[in-house]
Amino acid sequence: MEFGKLFELVIAASLINNFVFTRFLGLCIFFGVSRKMETAVGMSITFTAVMVVSAALSWVVYNFVMIENSMFQGSPDLTFLKIIIFIGIVAAFVQSADTIMKKISPTLYYKLGVYLALITTNCIILAVPLINAGEHYSFFESIAFGLGSGLGFALALIIMASIREKLEVADVPAPFKGLPISFIIAGLIALAFTGFSGLITL
Amino acid sequence: MSANTKSNWELLKNGMFGENTIFRMAISLCPSIAVTNGLKNGVALGVAVVFVQTMVNITVSLIRSFIHPKIRIPIFMLIIAGYVTIIDMLMSTYARPIYAQIGLYIQIIVAFASIFARAEVFASKNRLIPSAIDGLGMGIGFLLAMIVISFFRELLGKGELFGYSLISGNPLLIMILPAGGFLAVGLLMGFFNWVDMRFFGGKGASGV
Numbered sequence: 001m002e003f004g005k006l007f008e009l010v011i012a013a014s015l016i017n018n019f020v021f022t023r024f025l026g027l028c029i030f031f032g033v034s035r036k037m038e039t040a041v042g043m044s045i046t047f048t049a050v051m052v053v054s055a056a057l058s059w060v061v062y063n064f065v066m067i068e069n070s071m072f073q074g075s076p077d078l079t080f081l082k083i084i085i086f087i088g089i090v091a092a093f094v095q096s097a098d099t100i101m102k103k104i105s106p107t108l109y110y111k112l113g114v115y116l117a118l119i120t121t122n123c124i125i126l127a128v129p130l131i132n133a134g135e136h137y138s139f140f141e142s143i144a145f146g147l148g149s150g151l152g153f154a155l156a157l158i159i160m161a162s163i164r165e166k167l168e169v170a171d172v173p174a175p176f177k178g179l180p181i182s183f184i185i186a187g188l189i190a191l192a193f194t195g196f197s198g199l200i201t202l
Numbered sequence: 203m204s205a206n207t208k209s210n211w212e213l214l215k216n217g218m219f220g221e222n223t224i225f226r227m228a229i230s231l232c233p234s235i236a237v238t239n240g241l242k243n244g245v246a247l248g249v250a251v252v253f254v255q256t257m258v259n260i261t262v263s264l265i266r267s268f269i270h271p272k273i274r275i276p277i278f279m280l281i282i283a284g285y286v287t288i289i290d291m292l293m294s295t296y297a298r299p300i301y302a303q304i305g306l307y308i309q310i311i312v313a314f315a316s317i318f319a320r321a322e323v324f325a326s327k328n329r330l331i332p333s334a335i336d337g338l339g340m341g342i343g344f345l346l347a348m349i350v351i352s353f354f355r356e357l358l359g360k361g362e363l364f365g366y367s368l369i370s371g372n373p374l375l376i377m378i379l380p381a382g383g384f385l386a387v388g389l390l391m392g393f394f395n396w397v398d399m400r401f402f403g404g405k406g407a408s409g410v
Contacts, residue, residue, distance in 0.1 A: 022380050024236035028229055028315055083290065083309050084283040091279065123232055123313040130309055175396035176388075179228050183388030191381035 006144040013148025016199055019124050020156040021190040026124040030157060031182055033115070040161035046115040048150030050097070051128060054090050055146030058129035059139055061089060079133070086129040094120050124153060159189060210335050217339025224347040224387075225394045229315040234351055235383035237304045241364050244352030245345070246300045250293065250308055252341030254285045255317050259337030261285075262325040269326070278321045279312075286311045316340065355386050 068077035101109045132142040237243040325333040359377030361369035
């Protein structure tokens with residue numbers, strides 16, 4: 001296992017193939033929770049944690065249960081069910097994390113619990129296991145990819161939140177108030193992010 | 203929402219314009235940018251969504267009296283995932299070149315808020331026919347939005363439509379870049395808000 005390769009994967013997933021700005025996933029949450037810095041930070045922390053764990057969980061299930069002959073000799077090939085199984089894993093994990101957190105650390109739950117519920121409807125959380133399976137990443141590569149994607153999403157969310165807080169007082173034409181102007185700003189940030197392409201060639 | 207009182211035509215129109223998924227409700231935004239760099243991809247994903255949305259609404263409406271309210275979310279998820287798997291397999295077999303480009307986004311239809319929302323808000327409380335029409339209307343509304351966005355992006359970004367060259371000269375490359383997607387959706391959304399405010403006296407999209 002090379003740490004250099006894993007580090008490259010983290011950088012590539014967070015900056016070059018940033019989920020929000022070059023793969024366009026998780027936009028609903030991106031525009032939904034980027035109005036205030038505080039919520040953006042809370043969401044970013046929860047999101048990155050869930051991402052890493054669900055990438056690891058689905059890697060284990062994919063490689064030890066779903067692939068042909070992986071569980072025992074002659075076990076069936078279940079990879080065609082990957083959409084259903086991955087969404088099930090993520091939903092079950094998020095639901096149980098919600099319950100456990102409520103029991104163990106109520107303070108943390110009141111800070112981050114809301115975001116946890118929102119995460120199930122996020123497409124990135126499903127895209128990461130799907131991409132991991134498609135690219136045949138190893139266990140540590142999957143985790144690195146999940147971490148990178150989570151950090152990239154966090155970065156995007158925090159940049160956007162800091163701009164939108166300023167935008168509240170700006171004089172925007174009425175039809176463009178709210179979402180339309182946020183889209184245009186996201187477009188400008190995306191343009192800046194194209195500068196990262198070619199930083200690393202995997 | 204209580205049982206539906208609108209006529210079928212009103213239902214269809216509501217899905218297509220009044221509650222248009224992308225421009226009015228502003229949900230399921232990811233594909234509106236990801237696959238709209240060409241009309242072909244946009245239409246393919248739109249058709250997939252029409253299929254999934256209609257079938258999910260029909261199924262949920264048919265079995266609505268058997269679903270216990272407490273476990274409805276996992277059940278809806280399973281139904282949606284089932285239909286998405288079907289369309290995913292169909293497209294990977296019969297539309298190989300398109301699937302190679304938008305396959306990931308087809309699979310992501312599972313996490314679409316709009317499909318889940320219609321199953322929850324409408325289909326689980328209404329009879330078969332209105333539910334099917336509601337699903338169809340919502341799906342067509344999404345398809346129309348995809349067509350409008352990808353029409354402008356492909357025309358301005360490549361000077362082509364459906365891959366046929368229409369305009370010679372240098373196209374605006376930015377429109378097919380990732381950034382152009384955000385710009386196009388932002389400008390179109392602003393434009394539709396303006397039309398709504400100017401001619402229909404609306405307040406514009408609800409906004410997140």
